[in-house]
Amino acid sequence: MPGSTRKTTLEECDLLIRNASVFDGTGGSIRNADVAVSGDEIVGVGPLDGIRAQAEIDSTGLCLAPGFIDAHTHDDWALLRTPDMPFKVTQGVTTVVAGNCGISAAPFRVQEDLPDPFNVTPDVQSISFETVTEYRRAIKDEAPAVNVRLLAGHSSLRATVMGPDLERAATSAEINRMAELLDKALSEGAAGLSSGLDYPAAMAAPREEVVTLARVLRHHPNTVYTTHVRGEGDGVIEAIKEALSTGQRADVPLILSHHKCAGSRNFGKSKTTLAMIDAARAKAEVAMDVYPYTASSSALMERFIDAAKDVIVIWSAPHPEVGGRMLDDIAAEWGVSREEACTKLKPAGAIYFDMDEEDVQRILQHPASMIGSDGLPGTEKPHPRLWGTFPRVLGHYTRDLKLFSLAQAVHKMTGLTAAKFGLTDRGEVAVGKKADLVLFDAETISDVADFDAPEQPAKGIHYVFVNGRVTLSQGHQTHTRAGRFLNNHKQ
Ligand SMILES: [Zn+2]
Structure with a gap:
């Protein structure tokens, strides 16, 4: 040695x-x-x-x-726009995994009229790179404060090859073209493939499309398939089943993104999903990331508001004045339904109070879960997970609630994450x-960011x-x- x-x-x-x-x-x-x-x-x-x-x-x-490794971020753009990355450095994060949920800054040709989640932060459409090599060069020039590992996004590949017409299955010629672009991205250093099958940009993609692309990873060691599954609410069990099957059929390591069971009808289903994950882990490499909050955050979408008790609108392009207000209050003021208010506010971002504390704790405690913030930089009033995730796990969940030992908590944000993302020389x-x-x-470690003052x-x-x-x-x-x-x- x-x-x-x-x-x-x-x-x-x-x-x-x-x-x-x-x-x-x-x-x-x-x-x-x-x-x-x-x-x-x-x-x-x-x-x-x-x-x-x-x-x-x-x-x-x-x-x-x-240094903590943030297993799940959308920092592709922030690394270039705010390279000091204060919301990461002040948490002890030294590496971020970017390009999650199907959207990555590379390989990506941005264009007009892309559906959700291409507006999950206003940055997504601001800058794009047709190749990973160009993105690497930009990172080298800008020199951000933290390291980045980049996944190639399935929806970014779709937009590049199919244009804005994404609410359909790709043709076999388009799948071949995406596979070529993905293969090139992996050769140029991308860490794997991510998908976001719960969003209009990829919802119409049949299982075969995803399996075919995931199979490209087999030619590239140290890569992984991560997925924001097709449903995290009523359809969560079916969606986890699909993801496990995709990983097995493609024969590649799988990471389930920000695992959760959203909506009160689905509270407690993590017992079932984790048992399914355990059964799959006996045969294949499967892990998941999770953030330590019972509220989620994403683009404002009609189909997500049902599952949530409360919804905070964090930004709205046509109505910037409502940033930080409750959707119900806005709807009442306008004399319209929640759904109508939602339609008027889009494109917009939101925080959804849609999870059960017991599910969150059960998933955090699972040996295959690692910590990923899923923070959304560049938005007004972001979800506090952007600034608070890692200290919240170490303070609130480890020291105060004793959910696990400090050594285990650190492992979930370092060694485990490094192993799952093929970072052989980090995490230890x-x-x-x-x-x-x-x-x-x-x-004394603790998160200070909250929903009122998240930054x-x-x-x-x-x-x-x-x-x-x-x-x-x-x-x-x-x-x-x-x-x-x-x-x-x-x-
Ligand atoms: Zn996601």
């Missing part, structure tokens, strides 16, 4: 973090250790007395973990791994390092931007 040789001969390093309680990301026991970093790599873990360091941090009383505090690290206080940094995150560079120092962003595009080949 090259790492251990280096460790024993280590005399000097760039950065030495002393006296940390190290949660190494594997879910195993905590140990007190010093951690040495040189360049972008961890070069020593253990008692490291007598080593000279350019900089030293005494982290007595703090926890040191691998170990010699030879990349120096993405976070120092936090387990006693607030969390408490308890002290330091964040991205590729060995200090990106958050004593709770303040340094504006260092050391993030990279992480490709699916060995880094």
Whole structure:
């Protein structure tokens, strides 16, 4: 092992973090250790007395973990528009998986009149890249504060090949063309394929279309198929069944996106869906991501409002003045039904209070679930998950509710996620791994963002390092931007 040789001969390093309680990301026991970093790599873990360091941090009383990996984001655009990424860095996130739910900035040719979810944030139609290589170049030029792993979106492929006419099945010639584009995207470093079958942009895609595309992944190691399944409300069981079957038929690793059971009629169904997932896991590689809230957020759509007790309209293109108000209040003021108000407000974004706390906790506790924020940057009054997801899991759900141990919680946002997304050199505090690290206080860590004031940094995150560079120092962003595009080949 090259790492251990280096460790024993280590005399000097760039950065030495002393006296940390190290949660190494594997879910195993905590140990007190010093951690040495040189360049972008961890070069020593253990008692490291007598080593000279350019900089030293005494982290007595703090926890040191691998930088958190956000398994589910729509940050493709934010990485270029707000490259400081404060809503991620202040949570301890050092890598984001972008391109989820079928929409990715590449490969994508943007055009007029694309259906939902192409307006899930106003950014989606602002910039697009026909190839992953062009997107990689833009990331390199802009140098965002965090790393990015990019999935190629099925709906983006559809829009590129089919134009705005997406409410139909693709022809076999169109599927072939999408498969070619996907193959190229994966060769250029995309991490896999994502789909969003619950949205008009892909709802009409038959199972065969998706299976054919997912099969392209087989030629590319370290890739994965992620899916926002065809229904998360009344149709959730059927939709999970379809996703599991797609993964098995294509014979590729599967990740179920933001797993949930929406609508009071479906509360408790996570017992069934998780049992289905467990049965599938006996035969195939299946995992899921989840965020720690009982409210979801997406484009404002008539078909989503039924399942929700309350709906907050977070932005509306024709009626910007209603941002942050309840849909029911707007409808009452206008003297129209919820549905009519919804139609008038579109394109718009919304928060839906549509889940049961017990389902959320059950899914969070499942050994195959990892933490993904699904945050929507670039919107007015975003869902607080954008700024609060990771500290909320570590504070509210781990320390306060004791849903799992701190080591398990860290694993769900580091080692597990790295393994599922083929990030072989991240997600662990170990010699030879990349120096993405976070120092936090387990006693005080908590989410501050809420539905009234959603854009607030969390408490308890002290330091964040991205590729060995200090990106958050004593709770303040340094504006260092050391993030990279992480490709699916060995880094
Ligand atoms: Zn989604």
